Amino acid sequence: MKLKYLVGFLIVMGAIAYLAFGGLGNSLxxxxxxxxxxxxxxxxxxxxxxxxxxxxxGTVRYDPKSLDLRFVVTDGVVDIPVEHKGTxxxxxxxxxxxxxxxxxxGEVFRGExxxxxxxxxxQAPPEGGYTPEEVRKLIEEAK
Amino acid sequence: MxxxxxxxxxxxxxxxxxxxxxxxxxxxxYLAFKAPPDAQQGYLVRILYVHxxxxxVAYLAFFVAMLFAVLYLWKQHPAYDRLSSASAEIGLVxxxxxxxxxxxxxxxxxxxxxxxxxxxxxxxxxxxxxxGYFLLRHAIEDPEFRAKAAAAAAILGVVNIxxxxxxxxxxRSIHQTATVDLINRKxxxxxxxxxAMLVNLLAINLFFVAFVRLKGRLAALEAAREERYEx
Numbered sequence: 604m605k606l607k608y609l610v611g612f613l614i615v616m617g618a619i620a621y622l623a624f625g626g627l628g629n630s631l632x633x634x635x636x637x638x639x640x641x642x643x644x645x646x647x648x649x650x651x652x653x654x655x656x657x658x659x660x661g662t663v664r665y666d667p668k669s670l671d672l673r674f675v676v677t678d679g680v681v682d683i684p685v686e687h688k689g690t691x692x693x694x695x696x697x698x699x700x701x702x703x704x705x706x707x708x709g710e711v712f713r714g715e716x717x718x719x720x721x722x723x724x725x726q727a728p729p730e731g732g733y734t735p736e737e738v739r740k741l742i743e744e745a746k
Numbered sequence: 747m748x749x750x751x752x753x754x755x756x757x758x759x760x761x762x763x764x765x766x767x768x769x770x771x772x773x774x775x776y777l778a779f780k781a782p783p784d785a786q787q788g789y790l791v792r793i794l795y796v797h798x799x800x801x802x803v804a805y806l807a808f809f810v811a812m813l814f815a816v817l818y819l820w821k822q823h824p825a826y827d828r829l830s831s832a833s834a835e836i837g838l839v840x841x842x843x844x845x846x847x848x849x850x851x852x853x854x855x856x857x858x859x860x861x862x863x864x865x866x867x868x869x870x871x872x873x874x875x876x877x878g879y880f881l882l883r884h885a886i887e888d889p890e891f892r893a894k895a896a897a898a899a900a901i902l903g904v905v906n907i908x909x910x911x912x913x914x915x916x917x918r919s920i921h922q923t924a925t926v927d928l929i930n931r932k933x934x935x936x937x938x939x940x941x942a943m944l945v946n947l948l949a950i951n952l953f954f955v956a957f958v959r960l961k962g963r964l965a966a967l968e969a970a971r972e973e974r975y976e977x
Contacts, residue, residue: 608885615878622871633863633918655918692857694786702920718857723922724934725791727782735788 634702637681644707653704654683654712655720660697676701676712687714693739694719755967760959767952774946781942793851795943798925799950801844805907807837807954808876812904815897824969825962827893830900831883832961836954838876845869856920864913865921872906879903 634655640647654676662675672687685703695701700720705713756764774795784791814830817823848866849859860866879899886892914923926933926940933940 605885605887608881612878612881612885615874615881619871619874619878622867622874631864631917633920694855716858718861718920719855720920721786721855721922722934723925723927725784725794725925725936725939727936727938728785735783739788 636678637676637683638678640683640707641681647707649706651704651706651715653702654685654714655700655702656683658695658697658699658701663691663695663697665691672714672717676703683712684710685712685714687717689717692717692719694721755963756960757963760956760963763952763956763959767949767956770945770952771949774942774949777938777942777945781939782936784939787855790851790854791939793847794925794939795946796950797844797847797851798943799947800840800847802947803950803954804837804840804844805911806951807833807840807958808872808900808903808907810958811837811900815900818893818897824889824893825966827896828965828969829958829962831896832958832965834876834879834900834903835961836957838873838880840950840954841869841873841876845873861920863921864917864919865910868906868910868913872903872910875903875906 634653635647637654637656640654656676656678659675659677659682662673664673665671670688670690672689672691674685674687675682676685677683685705687703687705695717700722702718702720703712703714704716704718706715707713778792778795781792781795783789811830811834814826814833818826818830848869852861853859879896882899883892883896886895911924913919914921915929925935926943935943
């Protein structure tokens with residue numbers, strides 16, 4: 604046995620065990636749905652969690668000066684108002700799947716990190732195609 | 747053994763395979779750059795043409811490593827051990843490419859390079875497992891014991907593949923499900939994009955076969971040289 608490689612091997616095995624039992628356990632429920640939160644709000648109060656759902660149509664308010672971004676995350680059953688500070692990601696728009704990392708502060712969810720969950724469907728833009736600039740403009744208009 | 751003849755690293759079949767892979771890859775890249783941008787994410791979608799192929803070949807390579815490992819345990823011929831190791835090595839390279847390409851894609855679309863969600867976590871475990879596989883190979887000096895232990899690890903390793911593939915269906919994840927959905931037999935893709943993706947996939951598969959042959963040959967030459975020194 605060559606000691607150097609054996610030590611490396613044991614470290615990697617330890618890392619896998621840590622990921623499999625610790626990390627994977629946490630990531631199996633990667634995000635909480637609004638209706639799951641509504642069932643037991645006390646369980647999530649003050650804890651750092653991920654909230655997942657769709658951006659409710661017509662609820663996005665963004666102030667480019669203060670970078671205040673407000674919108675409602677919904678799973679079709681329960682709506683939760685989200686307050687986030689920062690520029691919305693490029694793919695952010697109405698009915699977009701999002702995962703927000705943050706904490707509940709009473710009724711409001713304070714987002715610290717805003718992630719986009721896009722679909723597995725890839726389609727050409729309609730009628731001969733938009734340039735990326737046009738796509739960006741469309742997203743901008745949807746806000 | 748005739749020492750006067752210098753053994754060629756690239757046999758004729760591998761040379762043709764490599765040349766064909768380069769040509770098909772060039773065509774694939776041309777088609778990828780000709781394909782329309784995605785309605786949502788624009789030209790960012792082009793990472794897909796390499797990302798999907800790299801991930802697929804990583805799976806394939808780990809699976810082939812398992813097949814050669816079974817062959818080794820059955821026939822006890824060192825050549826099967828060398829090919830199993832070669833395939834696992836190429837699998838690891840493609841897995842790292844998958845992780846790197848995925849991160850480059852995730853930052854502008856999801857908004858983050860890395861997050862501990864099921865597909866990414868199981869990918870990290872899969873990658874770490876094969877890093878461990880090579881550390882194990884280097885830790886054992888006796889060739890026969892090394893080959894047997896490595897074969898056991900290569901067989902165990904494939905368990906990761908279905909878990910990694912199914913992770914987006916079994917658990918909530920931020921990673922999208924498969925676009926060419928083998929489970930529900932549907933394709934959610936523009937035909938032009940699909941053709942470009944499939945041609946790139948073919949090219950990466952051809953590269954894989956050529957690389958395994960090349961790496962297997964290299965390992966055989968190394969083993970032969972070591973044997974000569976020992977005598």
